[in-house]
Amino acid sequence: MHRRNFIQATAISIALATAGLSSLPAVAADTIKVGILHSLSGTMAISETALKETALMTIDEINKAGGVLGKKLEPVVVDPASNWPLFAEKARGLLSQDKVAVVFGCWTSVSRKSVNPVFKELNGLLFYPVQYEGEELEKNVFYTGAAPNQQAIPATEYLMSKDGGSAKRFVLLGTDYVYPRTTNKILRAFLKSKGVAETDIMEEYTPFGHSDYQTIIAKIKKFAAEGKKTAVISTINGDSNVPFYKELGNAGLKATDVPVVAFSVGEEELRGVDTKPLLGHLASWNYFMSLKNGENDKFIKMYKDWAVKQKLPNADKVVTNDPMEATYIGIHMWKQAVEKAKTTEVDKVIAAMGGQTFKAPSGFVAKMDEKNHHLHKPVFIGEVKADGQFNVVWKTKGPVKAAPWSPYIAGNDKKKDEPEMATK
């Protein structure tokens, strides 16, 4: 199966590449090329397609305002098709053939891990817009999504609080790859430090694209029936979420009995689901579309107009979500850093990124940490409403500094809070 997928994807990509080469416009000297590396097909397309659109919209916005350093940005969009080795291949193509100044892309951690060596080798620059498991600090990557202490840990603390239902037992449910496994390792250590017993934690994984959640739901029900209040922490990624939530609704597992908090489900993923039976299930993010503030109104309007202009499917019903906001922040911060450095040269831009601030649609000023390549962001926890939006029930007072090396993993206390800058 996988090999077939791979061969097929490679065949398609070769076909696309040849088609692309012949139709490539003459390289104009007065543009800056930026790469967009998001899956537009396969299991992750449900989440990543909107990020491509956001990136194109932001680039369009910047170009309309005069571009960067007096030059227009020229987006180069490629489709790595939810195929992890293909991510590395496409990244190499963007850096060495298209000579892009920066790449905005990736969603799953496995795709990021696949491109990291390429960015290191060719000294490229990647902006990664999705919440992730931490345990990584690359010189060539800026992480505009949340680290575990900006999403997973606060969400778990909320579940244990009175308002969250005082959960005592936890089901850690995820797709089988590096992000859920690492996050659950951190959460397990965190729960233990809070006095939760080993027998009160259940860990379950399903393959990518899994669509039959009957057994899992039955197991959760059984686990929850053993007394004590139970909560589910879901790190399911991609289109598996649609059958998972459908099954959850059909099985009548209500949020008031067993709340499910998800780290990779936002407004976009819930578009294909009837959310009425899901009332009250939770998500933890650094941004929700339902936040009320001027910046957010502007952001939502800009994206809605863009969807109509680009004739996106269901353009009247498009939504914005956290990784889209992170993409938006990332591109703007890169622009500011380039303007500060007065060049797109990677090392100088990296030096100029530290301390950049941007008034984000979350209503707070997001700040790039001076050292650790992560944003200071606020944390929100929302409950699903009947219309597929989220109702914020808990939030931090202000932005939180990211801790990529989670203190709940042994040995991390010795790691430095900044990337190794050793030159080759």
Place this chain on the structure above:
Amino acid sequence: MRHIFVTILVALSFSAFAAVDARLINQLAAEDSDEIIVAIQKIVRSADPAAANILQSLADGNLNGPDGQPITVNNRVRREIDGGLAVLKLFDPSAVVRMKSVKEISTNVDASMAPMLRKALEQEAEPKVKALLSEVYALASLKDPDKAVRLAAVTALATSADPNNKSVLLEMTKPANESEVTVRMAAFQSYLQVKQRQTTAENVGRVFSGLSLASILLLAAMGLAITYGVMGVINMAHGELLMIGAYATFGVQSLFRAYFPAQIDWYVPVAIPVAFLVAAAVGVVLERTVIRWLYGRPLETLLATWGLSLILIQAARVIFGAQNVELANPVWMTGGVEIMPGIVLPLNRIFIIGFSLFVLTLVWVLMNKTRLGMFVRAVTQNRGMAGCVGVPTARIDTVAFALGAGIAGLGGVALSQIANVGPDMGQGYIVDSFMVVVLGGVGQLAGAVWAALGLGVATKFIEAGAGAVVAKILVLVFIIIFIQKRPQGLFALKGRFVES
């Protein structure tokens, strides 16, 4: 006129809320959940006729706070509202409402409810509600100071099927929680009974999900059982025929949304013949243009159909876009039926099991009771001889392939109701389909049925113990070993193959 109407409405709504203290209603808009909960409890205790209305509108997000904005509630408050509403509706004239409220109370019982529950129990006439109510009353009186009451309570819980009660009873067997040894003994007896019942329920649930998986495997594989099993065509594009069926369903749904939005719930029955015809038409085109020239050359067929599958995937991507399309379950297929506490059978899966039986019957009748079926079987068993006695073998090939493709289309309709519909959805089913056909024995419909059942139920039982990833591996390992021991599959076709 309108003005008067509005005034009356306002007056009515005012009078509806008038009896409950306005300060309490304002307290519902408090920041702190604790305060809101206190207010809810006070409102419930007031036993005011308007109380249920207030709580319901608070739950629905229709109650406005002092600032004119609707009050938003979180899970904790919602649980309190549900509990409060259940208490208020415990004496409702309708038995259905009472049943619902007793069920709600059973999820959150505490000792203070015992007197109220006893009152309700005395008044209750409906046997079903009464049975559940006495169970809930037993739960509430577990902490009663009188040991006779406690003994009665733990004994009463023995008949309960609710899995939650198992852990409650287990707690009662511990000396720390229960001082009386007779009560502890009775609690343990009841615990064993509840546990027994729960194990039965679990196995019923597993068998059902196994059946559900089997029905999906069967629907995916039945078309292949004809094209590969009967005709010997290794059709790597079979998964894409499923995909075409699913997209045909999507097309029908879009038409309904655009032209008959009122009848949207009935798009699935309409999609069934449409998907069959569309997939069959694609099947005819594939057979006439490519596959017919490759009969008897399995390797070339494999490569050619694999190429076809790529073309079909790309075509779907161009026409419908690379992203999954959204298919909504009709209302009559959402939700589930609770056959016993803790075991909910989702309606969409029940529908698919029924649908696969329907398709199976259809195929069986076609193959065994019609002239066409006889011809197909004749061509399968001895092509040359069939041709000699006047069977139009070339035409039969086309029709049989179209039939296989059409049935794959029907499988697509079923898949669209439970899985994601996207251009490469078929890829996930091709391996499973071949597994079913090969395991069942090439050329046998019955073999495919038994193989699908066996694989489905076995997968679900392994999954329950070892998880989805390991289950997949174990099933594949089993098939490899099985095929080595018995290469002809479960059922071997006895006949003279001219080709072989």
